[in-house]
Every structure is written in structure tokens, then in C-alpha cells.
Amino acid sequence: MLIVLVFSAIFALGQPQAATLEGDEAHPVQIIIGPKPNIGPKPNIDPQPNINEIAIAHPPALFTSKVEGAITYDTVLYQGYHSLQGLTKGYTNEKGFRRARLSVSGALNGVWEYDINLNFVDAINLVGKGATGQVFRPTYAITYSGFSNVEIAGGQLSEPFSLESATSSSDTTFMERGLPNAFSPTSNLGIRISATPAKEFYLQVGGYKEDHNNLNNLKQSITGRVAYAPINTKSWTQHFGTMVSHRLLNDNRQRFRARAESSLTPAWFTTGTIKDVDKVVLSGFETATVWGSASLQAEYERASISNDDTDQKQLIDGYYVFASWFLTGESRPYKEGSFDSIKPNNDGGAWEVAVRKSAINNKINRGEKMRDITLGLNWYINKKARLMMNYVYATHKKESVYGNARIYQIRGQIEF
Numbered sequence: 001m002l003i004v005l006v007f008s009a010i011f012a013l014g015q016p017q018a019a020t021l022e023g024d025e026a027h028p029v030q031i032i033i034g035p036k037p038n039i040g041p042k043p044n045i046d047p048q049p050n051i052n053e054i055a056i057a058h059p060p061a062l063f064t065s066k067v068e069g070a071i072t073y074d075t076v077l078y079q080g081y082h083s084l085q086g087l088t089k090g091y092t093n094e095k096g097f098r099r100a101r102l103s104v105s106g107a108l109n110g111v112w113e114y115d116i117n118l119n120f121v122d123a124i125n126l127v128g129k130g131a132t133g134q135v136f137r138p139t140y141a142i143t144y145s146g147f148s149n150v151e152i153a154g155g156q157l158s159e160p161f162s163l164e165s166a167t168s169s170s171d172t173t174f175m176e177r178g179l180p181n182a183f184s185p186t187s188n189l190g191i192r193i194s195a196t197p198a199k200e201f202y203l204q205v206g207g208y209k210e211d212h213n214n215l216n217n218l219k220q221s222i223t224g225r226v227a228y229a230p231i232n233t234k235s236w237t238q239h240f241g242t243m244v245s246h247r248l249l250n251d252n253r254q255r256f257r258a259r260a261e262s263s264l265t266p267a268w269f270t271t272g273t274i275k276d277v278d279k280v281v282l283s284g285f286e287t288a289t290v291w292g293s294a295s296l297q298a299e300y301e302r303a304s305i306s307n308d309d310t311d312q313k314q315l316i317d318g319y320y321v322f323a324s325w326f327l328t329g330e331s332r333p334y335k336e337g338s339f340d341s342i343k344p345n346n347d348g349g350a351w352e353v354a355v356r357k358s359a360i361n362n363k364i365n366r367g368e369k370m371r372d373i374t375l376g377l378n379w380y381i382n383k384k385a386r387l388m389m390n391y392v393y394a395t396h397k398k399e400s401v402y403g404n405a406r407i408y409q410i411r412g413q414i415e416f
């Protein structure tokens with residue numbers, strides 16, 4: 001009932017309000033005192049100045065600032081079978097805040113930008129059950145954009161890796177990213193260069209070191225992503241991309257874990273701790289097509305784990321592919337190598353249906369693998385609120401042990 005009341009309020013707030021008048025450099029606001037000026041053809045000679053006319057133009061702001069935020073709340077029901085039956089015990093009928101974010105961003109002198117985010121990114125009930133990890137994860141960035149088609153950013157930054165990771169969590173098609181997201185790096189301390197050397201060609205590369213939030217054991221990494229959209233029109237977008245990350249670790253240990261595309265499920269897939277790791281190389285490629293109200297998107301990612309002394313390499317990989325369709329005629333907006341938020345075409349909101357298949361394979365531990373099929377239904381109430389419903393059918397196999405689970409989940413999301 002609480003979610004219904006909150007969404008009703010947001011729906012009301014999302015309706016058109018009275019417009020405000022703003023001035024900018026191209027269209028200055030003028031205050032006219034005295035007789036109404038002549039709007040007919042200009043005379044051939046300069047008119048005499050009118051001492052009763054005063055024009056005030058707003059210069060570009062030296063300092064700007066805005067405050068934004070988002071809250072997402074999940075309710076989940078699990079049904080486990082076979083080997084997953086015991087693992088789902090105690091995790092049925094779960095609910096909790098998936099994410100709460102408050103951000104302050106702005107610009108200085110038109111060439112400097114700042115962005116500070118305060119993130120609470122783990123479900124509260126999992127923390128109550130003793131889940132490890134830091135719940136409060138601040139990120140910050142200072143960006144210089146004074147060069148033509150180049151931006152330089154420094155701070156606690158997201159590493160440029162994968163299309164799903166580049167798309168904001170508030171704008172993803174499904175409640176959770178696909179299984180290969182287990183490979184995507186978190187935000188780390190570093191410097192990142194973003195460039196647009198040609199139209200619809202986007203390049204990002206950065207150097208990073210240990211996470212300020214102490215959530216991983218990264219010593220240093222170099223990560224880059226290239227995205228290209230040879231076609232990008234209002235009704236048709238074609239996107240291609242690739243990414244790579246070379247990573248050195250502090251204690252020569254690595255572990256990958258994946259949940260079944262639900263924030264409240266245990267991490268059924270895990271490699272355990274892999275020791276004596278000299279380096280990890282992450283790589284992958286991505287593609288997406290948007291044709292009117294329909295879209296297709298897919299990614300393949302892999303992690304190559306190396307020991308230089310023994311020349312041994314171990315491999316973990318995964319993929320996802322999904323299709324979506326807006327029943328109400330909207331189209332996924334593409335912007336600078338990722339997808340942006342949906343703006344409904346009418347007051348009734350936008351409706352979207354989607355289906356995804358994803359997989360992750362552990363070739364280190366005798367063929368452990370997990371597969372998910374996810375069905376999604378999204379109602380974009382307005383640009384700032386949406387209701388999401390996902391059904392996930394997950395299968396897990398390790399050696400000869402097999403299990404599956406059915407996951408029913410719903411999310412309320414509000415931005416402000």
C-alpha cells in the first residue's frame with residue numbers, strides 16, 4: 001500500500017506544471033520600459049536610442065549546481081528446486097531497498113564539471129543477515145572539458161566497461177544487469193579520458209588503482225572502451241562496441257560471483273578464491289539495434305586469469321542477449337555510447353515488454369555454469385517514476401549437481 005501511495009504522488013508530480021521563463025546567452029531576457037517597440041520592417045537608417053528602453057541579458061552562469069536522487073524498492077518471491085531448494089531456504093518473500101542515491105552536480109566557468117554521488121547500494125535485509133561488503137559507497141568526479149571533443153576526469157570513477165554498465169542503473173531494461181555483469185569492474189580511484197574523434201564514435205580509457213571504498217584488492221588497472229554508432233537516427237540506431245581491462249591485484253587472489261539477476265538472491269555462482277594470480281585480463285564486445293519501438297542488445301564478456309610462472313591461463317566467460325518492445329510507441333534513446341532514460345509519449349505512461357537469456361561459465365571448477373531466462377514488464381509512469389516486474393527462471397549446475405529456481409520480483413523506482 002505504501003508503494004501505491006508513493007507512486008500516486010509521483011504520478012501527480014510528474015504531470016505538466018506551469019512553465020518558468022529562463023534566459024540564456026542565445027535568447028536573452030529583456031525588460032522593456034516605455035512605448036511598445038516597432039516590430040515592423042527595419043528602417044534604412046539607425047533609429048534614435050530610446051532612453052526609456054532597458055535590455056537586461058543574462059550572461060552565462062559562472063557556477064551551476066543541481067541536486068538529484070533515486071530510490072528503488074524490491075519485493076521478491078523465490079521457489080527453489082533440487083540442489084537450490086536448500087539455498088533458497090530463508091530467502092523467500094524478501095523485500096528491501098535495492099538502491100538509494102543522492103547526487104550533487106554542476107559546472108564552473110563552463111569548462112569544469114563536478115559530480116558527487118552518495119550511494120546506498122545493498123538491500124537492507126541482506127545486511128541484516130550478515131552479508132559482507134560496504135553499503136555506503138560514495139563516488140566523486142571532477143571533469144575538465146576545455147579541449148575540443150575531449151574530456152578529462154579524475155576521482156572515484158566507474159571504469160568504462162560494457163554497454164550495460166555504461167547505462168545508468170535507473171535506465172536499464174531489467175531490474176538487474178545480466179549474468180556477465182559479474183566481470184564488470186566497480187568504481188575505482190583513477191583518471192579517465194573521454195574523446196569523440198569522429199561523429200558517433202566514442203572512446204574512453206583510464207588508469208585506476210585500489211577502490212576508495214575498499215571493496216576489492218585492485219593494485220592497478222588500465223581499462224578502455226570503444227563505441228561506434230554508424231547509424232543513429234530518430235527511428236533507427238545501430239551500435240557496436242568493444243572493451244578491455246588489464247588488471248594487477250594486491251594479494252594475487254581473484255574471485256567472481258554472480259546472483260541470478262535478482263538483488264536479494266544468494267550468489268549461487270562463485271569461483272571461490274583463485275590463488276597465485278599474476279594478472280587478469282577482461283575483454284568483450286557489445287552490439288545493439290533500435291528500430292522504432294523494438295530493440296535488440298547483446299554482449300559477450302570473458303576473464304582470462306594468468307599465472308606467469310606456470311604459463312597457466314584459466315577462463316571464465318558469459319553472455320546475454322535481450323529483445324524489448326514498447327507497446328505504446330516509444331523508442332530507446334541513444335546518447336554518447338549508451339542508452340538514456342525513457343520519456344513517455346502520453347499521460348498514461350509507457351509500457352514495455354522484454355525477454356533476456358544470459359549465461360556464465362566457470363571453466364576453472366570443472367564446468368560450473370548458470371543460465372537465466374528473464375521476462376520483464378515495465379510501466380514508465382512518467383520520466384521520474386516506473387514500476388518493473390521480472391520473472392527469472394534460473395538453472396545452476398556444478399559437476400553432476402543440478403538445481404533450478406523461479407524468481408518473481410517487482411520494483412518501484414522514483415527519481416527526483
